[in-house]
Amino acid sequence: MYGWVIVLLVFLCFYTILQGVTKLLQQRKHLEDDTLRKVVDTSIRYEKNYDAAIGHLGICEKCQKRLEEISKE
């Protein structure tokens, strides 16, 4: 009788997990030079992957160094 509620809950759980995994994968991917340039000129704010890019930048030394180099160009 409440079968649809369970289906909805399972779907919501699945959706939440999927979102978490997607975010994690995006954070593990190194940022493109193009994206880093957008960080430098702050136009990254208008990108839809803004959160993931900044999140990755916060944990990745390699991208932080690259950002430093790009900002000196």
Ligand SMILES: [Zn+2]
């Ligand atoms: Zn990186």
